[in-house]
Amino acid sequence: MSIKFLLICSLLGLLSVAQADLKFGFYVKTCxxxxxxxxxxxxxxxxxAPSLAAALLRMHFHDCFVRGCDASVLLNSTSKIPAEKTSPPNLSLRGFDFIDKIKSLIEEECPGVVSCADIISLVARDSVLVIGGPxxxxxxxxxxxxxxNATExxxxxxAPTFNFTALTKSFASKGLDVTDLFLLSGAHTIGVSHCSSFSNRLYNFTGKGDQDPALDPFYAANLKKNKCKVPNDNTTIVEMDPGSFKTFDLGYYKLLxxxxxxxxxxAALTTDVVTKSSIIKLVSSPLEVFFKEFAMSMEKMGRIEVLTGSSGEIRKNCAVVNS
Known part of the structure; x- marks a missing residue:
């Protein structure tokens, strides 16, 4: 038996142990x-505050896509390294105080036991459930x-400017496939956005003061007239799913x-024939189908590069590492 074979077996064993450490009822005895x-x-x-459900779900997504689901998104900057919070994609994140309050309640019950990473994951799920979602x-x-690290x-x-190729590459790097991509994007059914995140589609798509031809012209005109009245508006909020942005439903896909x-x-999700076909099928199916499939992708996302066993730590304060 070769040394190389033994090393591979040992590595696989360690990986299986790490996965085994992530389980249902992990705190049943300790907390x-x-x-x-x-x-x-x-x-x-x-x-x-139902709009906070979308924010907390987004926080979970942003956390898992950087270093895995390890609550790194909650950490404050140090004197040497600007934290993820300060990075452009995260400047509009909110709900940090919500997580901190829950952490303090749990610390009162059982100090130093429950991780901030688990709290983010549980809060995201429970927030969606409470507003009638899956x-x-x-x-x-x-x-x-x-x-x-902000750069990470x-x-x-x-990014909201990604095309289909960039999106699939990004998701694949986290172990998520095309199905996960279009299902997790369904979270936008309760999301909102600042105009600045998409105003280039309205005012300067190719740098020539033009409009994105992929955007419905009547919808674009309405946005410019009633919402995003000037380019790069950083304050005005627009619902991702107008008409039912507080309801976890299929409205987002119908708008796509x-x-x-x-x-x-x-828009990129409809540029791929297979994905567009899947969206059409989903829209014509009972809502329960979307709920079930979204749930499976969320559980999968929640397992991205998790730290278990003796890796990492259980922070006492979610914003700073233990001293």
């Missing part, structure tokens, strides 16, 4: 009330990362088929 504390806080507060399984046992966020989080997705990355 049995943890998941209920999260859910009760979410159930009490999200109905009064439930998905959240195995726990994630540990918190020690590094947060800029390099890893898919009408060429009314806000981002280039939204």
């Amino acid at each position: 049995p009330k943890a998941e209920n504390i999260v859910f009760q806080y979410v159930r009490e507060h999200i109905p009064h 439930f998905w399984n959240v195995p726990t046992g994630r540990r918190d990362g020690l590094i947060s 966020a800029l390099n890893n989080i898919p 088929l009408k060429r009314r997705g806000l981002f280039q990355s939204d």
Whole structure:
């Protein structure tokens, strides 16, 4: 038996152990009330601020795409390294205080046991569930990362200007396929955006003061008249799914088929024949089908490059590493 073969077997063994550490009911003995504390806080507060559900779901996505689901998005900058929070894709993130409050409640119950990474994952799921969206399984046992780098966020989080090729490459680098891409994009059904994230499609698509031909002209005219009245408006908010942006439904996909997705990355989903066909099929299916498939992709995303076992740490304060 070769040394190379033994090394491969050892590596596979370590990987399987790491996966085994992420499991349902991870805190059942060490902090049995943890998941209920999260859910009760979410159930009490999200109905009064339903738009926060989209923000917390987005935070989970942005966290997992940089160094995996390790709560690195929550860390503050150090004197040497600007944190992910300060990176352009994350400047509009919100809900950090929401996570901090839940963390403090859990710390009172069982200090130093539950990771910030697990809290983000649970909060994202519970927030969507409370506003009437799908439930998905959240195995726990994630540990918190020690590094947060703004440049890594800029390099890893898919941009709203991405075309289909760039999107599939980005998702593939995280172990997600094309199906995960168009299903996870469905989170935009409850999302909002600043005009500045897509105003180039309205005012200067190719640098010649033109409009993106892929965007429905009537919709573009309405946006310019009633919402994004000037280029690069950083304050005005536009719903990704106008008419039902507080409801987790199929409205986002229906708008894509009408060429009314806000981002280039939204419109890109219909430029691939197979993906467009899948969207058409999804739209004509019962809502429960979308819920079930979205749930599977969310659980898959929640496992990206997780730290388990003795890797990382359990932060006492989600914004700083333990001293």
